[in-house]
Amino acid sequence: MTTTLPPVTTGAVGAPAPPRTVVPRTSVPDPAGAPRRPERRRQLGGTRIGDALALVGSGVAALALTAVVATQLAPLRGVPACVAVATALFLVVYAAVVSLDADAPAVRDRLVMVVVHGLAFVVLATLVFVVVFTLGRGLQALLHANFYTQDMSLAGPLDPLTVGGVGHAIVGSLIQITIALAVTVPLGLATAVFLTEVPGAFARFVRTVVEAMTALPSIVAGLFVYATAILALGIDKSGLAASMAISIMMLPIMIRSADVVLRLVPHTLKEASVGLGAGQWRTVWRVVLPTARSGLMTAIILATARGIGETSPVLLTSGFTASLNVNPLHGPMVSLPLAIFQFVKSPEPTMIARGFGTAAVLMALVVLLFVLARVVGAQDVAARARRTERVDRLMDYLRLAPLTLSRLVRRGDAPDSPTDTTGPGDVTAAPAPTPGEPS
Amino acid sequence: MTATDVPRRLGTRRPPSDRAFRGVVRGGGVLVLAIMSCVGVFLLVRAWQALRVAGLGFLTTQAWEPDSGNFGIAAVLVGTVLIALVAVSVALPLALGTSLYISEYAPTRLRRGLITLVDLMAAVPSVVFGLWGVFYLQGHLTDVARWISTVFAWFPPLSVQGADPSDPLSPVTLYTSSTFVAGLVVAFMITPIMTSIMREVFMQAPVGEREGALALGSTRWGMIRSVVLPYGLGGIVGGTMLGLGRALGETIAIYMIISPVFTVQWHVLQNGANSVSSLIALRYGEASPFGMSALMAAGLALFLLTLAVNFGASSIVARSRSGAHS
Numbered sequence: 001m002t003t004t005l006p007p008v009t010t011g012a013v014g015a016p017a018p019p020r021t022v023v024p025r026t027s028v029p030d031p032a033g034a035p036r037r038p039e040r041r042r043q044l045g046g047t048r049i050g051d052a053l054a055l056v057g058s059g060v061a062a063l064a065l066t067a068v069v070a071t072q073l074a075p076l077r078g079v080p081a082c083v084a085v086a087t088a089l090f091l092v093v094y095a096a097v098v099s100l101d102a103d104a105p106a107v108r109d110r111l112v113m114v115v116v117h118g119l120a121f122v123v124l125a126t127l128v129f130v131v132v133f134t135l136g137r138g139l140q141a142l143l144h145a146n147f148y149t150q151d152m153s154l155a156g157p158l159d160p161l162t163v164g165g166v167g168h169a170i171v172g173s174l175i176q177i178t179i180a181l182a183v184t185v186p187l188g189l190a191t192a193v194f195l196t197e198v199p200g201a202f203a204r205f206v207r208t209v210v211e212a213m214t215a216l217p218s219i220v221a222g223l224f225v226y227a228t229a230i231l232a233l234g235i236d237k238s239g240l241a242a243s244m245a246i247s248i249m250m251l252p253i254m255i256r257s258a259d260v261v262l263r264l265v266p267h268t269l270k271e272a273s274v275g276l277g278a279g280q281w282r283t284v285w286r287v288v289l290p291t292a293r294s295g296l297m298t299a300i301i302l303a304t305a306r307g308i309g310e311t312s313p314v315l316l317t318s319g320f321t322a323s324l325n326v327n328p329l330h331g332p333m334v335s336l337p338l339a340i341f342q343f344v345k346s347p348e349p350t351m352i353a354r355g356f357g358t359a360a361v362l363m364a365l366v367v368l369l370f371v372l373a374r375v376v377g378a379q380d381v382a383a384r385a386r387r388t389e390r391v392d393r394l395m396d397y398l399r400l401a402p403l404t405l406s407r408l409v410r411r412g413d414a415p416d417s418p419t420d421t422t423g424p425g426d427v428t429a430a431p432a433p434t435p436g437e438p439s
Numbered sequence: 440m441t442a443t444d445v446p447r448r449l450g451t452r453r454p455p456s457d458r459a460f461r462g463v464v465r466g467g468g469v470l471v472l473a474i475m476s477c478v479g480v481f482l483l484v485r486a487w488q489a490l491r492v493a494g495l496g497f498l499t500t501q502a503w504e505p506d507s508g509n510f511g512i513a514a515v516l517v518g519t520v521l522i523a524l525v526a527v528s529v530a531l532p533l534a535l536g537t538s539l540y541i542s543e544y545a546p547t548r549l550r551r552g553l554i555t556l557v558d559l560m561a562a563v564p565s566v567v568f569g570l571w572g573v574f575y576l577q578g579h580l581t582d583v584a585r586w587i588s589t590v591f592a593w594f595p596p597l598s599v600q601g602a603d604p605s606d607p608l609s610p611v612t613l614y615t616s617s618t619f620v621a622g623l624v625v626a627f628m629i630t631p632i633m634t635s636i637m638r639e640v641f642m643q644a645p646v647g648e649r650e651g652a653l654a655l656g657s658t659r660w661g662m663i664r665s666v667v668l669p670y671g672l673g674g675i676v677g678g679t680m681l682g683l684g685r686a687l688g689e690t691i692a693i694y695m696i697i698s699p700v701f702t703v704q705w706h707v708l709q710n711g712a713n714s715v716s717s718l719i720a721l722r723y724g725e726a727s728p729f730g731m732s733a734l735m736a737a738g739l740a741l742f743l744l745t746l747a748v749n750f751g752a753s754s755i756v757a758r759s760r761s762g763a764h765s
Binding site: 078079080081084105106108109112113115116117118119120122123124126127128130131133134137186187188190191193194195197198202203205206209210211212213214215216217218219220221223224226227228231248251252255279280281282284302305306308309310311312315316337340341344352355356359362363366367369370 | 453454456457459460461463464465466467468470471472474475476478479481482485532533534535536537539540541543544545553556557558559560562563564565566567568570571573574575582583585586587590627630631634657658659660661663684687688690691695715716719720723728731734735738739741742745746748749750753
């Protein structure tokens with residue numbers, strides 16, 4: 001191995017070549033007589049067959065031991081007892097098997113790995129099962145088109161699923177969330193901007209109060225609207241009252257997450273804007289809000305998902321009706337969560353199926369909101385820059401295309417002119433055809 | 440001649456557009472503050488009528504008959520806390536395991552999908568979990584409850600009064616609509632949000648320290664224990680407290696499952712439970728003006744409880760390493 005020291009310049013022009021320090025080569029002792037085996041690539045990742053066998057073997061052993069315990073040793077009755085005993089036995093057997101060829105830290109590592117995988121599997125399987133269970137029980141209601149278009153005014157508890165639907169609840173949910181968003185988005189964003197852009201003692205106080213109100217249980221928000229708007233002010237149970245309750249619940253959630261997002265906007269961007277002579281308003285409008293746009297959309301959409309799915313505020317404030325009501329100011333207006341709640345109170349199987357179908361519709365609405373959040377959230381600064389670049393490239397191509405085309409046409413006129421040179425500025429020109437090649 | 444130096448007065452003269460902008464956003468802040476304080480103050484004022492009548496007995500009475508003056512939140516508040524405790528003690532290991540799996544063990548290809556799935560499940564409406572609890576879990580959980588109560592009968596909260604383990608025909612209804620079932624449903628409801636928060640923090644654990652631990656020869660669990668878990672402690676506590684807050688305030692899933700009782704039910708596996716929010720949902724309709732005031736007082740007590748949990752969580756998270764910058 002040779003090491004070259006950095007040349008020491010002495011300042012004299014035309015100095016002799018810098019000295020090179022030569023370190024003797026590091027030599028690997030070569031066992032001359034040993035036969036050379038062909039080198040094999042070492043396996044770095046993936047599962048080893050021994051690990052898999054240890055897992056499977058421990059599983060089989062645990063099942064067998066559980067069977068022995070259940071039939072011979074102790075009176076184990078019921079599935080839960082057997083599952084608990086089998087799990088415990090599996091962990092013990094697996095630890096014993098691994099400890100045959102590994103030390104204590106490795107045994108602990110493997111045990112934790114198995115436990116973590118098990119816990120994750122239980123959670124993910126349960127969550128997927130909750131969704132599949134809801135879809136499965138609601139499927140017979142979901143298959144009828146009238147379920148999405150009709151309301152329940154003509155459908156009694158004993159009517160089949162071909163009559164009636166939850167169109168009124170879908171419309172009601174959309175109206176209520178629209179009103180709530182019309183209130184909370186401007187108010188919430190203005191407050192979040194206030195908290196970050198106009199700091200001071202008052203802003204700190206507002207932030208503390210808002211953080212405290214995120215703890216307000218949703219039923220208490222409903223109770224507040226019920227006691228003030230409905231009992232004291234005499235507004236009847238209506239979509240407006242429900243929207244008020246939803247707004248009170250959503251507002252702190254939205255302000256808090258929007259505040260966090262706005263605080264993450266880099267100060268250098270703001271300072272650059274101010275340094276270029278922009279005022280505060282222009283800075284917020286042109287720099288802060290566009291930079292934080294995807295985060296703000298996520299904040300709004302997550303708050304919307306919370307507001308559209310919460311039952312307890314609307315339970316107290318919106319009233320229940322079986323027919324379509326598009327006037328939020330007057331008369332009860334049912335929403336999706338409340339419709340689910342009322343459907344499953346009934347003992348009739350068709351009503352319960354309708355309840356599960358409504359739950360599926362509600363989940364679909366939430367998923368739709370999430371997809372929307374992803375699509376909007378993906379359009380951040382980098383994505384916009386990429387898109388601009390793509391458009392620029394397309395425009396370049398279009399601008400240069402006539403040139404290239406005319407050149408090709410000229411080439412068609414004179415196919416055997418070998419001295420076709422490309423212009424200095426023309427980068428997209430096709431390579432000049434070789435003389436013998438037909439073009 | 441030399442004049443003494445007078446400090447120059449520095450001020451900001453803002454253009455009218457900026458002053459208008461500041462005025463508008465300040466107005467938004469004032470409006471939000473007004474709404475929020477209005478809720479708080481109104482709650483306090485209306486609750487005051489009931490609290491003045493009930494006095495300190497409000498915290499110790501186990502009954503809810505406001506119109507005869509005999510009411511208190513001892514039973515419902517204990518029920519709320521018990522349901523939340525069951526939920527958190529089940530959800531904490533589940534969420535911890537799932538978030539560690541996603542951040543440390545899951546194959547990279549799966550990871551994005553799992554993150555999306557968990558975030559999506561955190562937004563599933565609570566009434567959906569309530570449906571699952573009533574129509575599926577309730578029926579399948581009686582065996583588990585019966586087994587636990589038989590094995591752990593020596594531990595008073597897990598015993599069930601009136602149960603006879605030797606009688607296979609003992610009524611199943613003894614084990615339904617219990618704190619345990621409600622707590623389990625709430626546990627699966629809060630697991631996704633807890634997982635989401637913990638996963639977020641675990642993934643931010645510094646790569647240099649992870650690689651340092653691995654380079655020093657630690658196993659994957661050794662690395663997790665010495666780097667990821669200490670770094671993510673704030674996230675674990677914060678996520679758990681947030682889940683606890685959700686569990687305390689949860690209404691509809693609990694309302695659908697429990698059969699309300701108005702005495703303190705210590706036996707979590709036994710039929711009968713109650714919570715403040717389901718009490719409000721149950722009684723708001725037929726409440727007299729004074730009964731409404733009593734319900735307000737109960738709501739206020741619940742609000743104070745969740746408030747304490749939230750502020751505890753945020754102070755712990757702010758002091759931890761991972762939460763310092765958020």
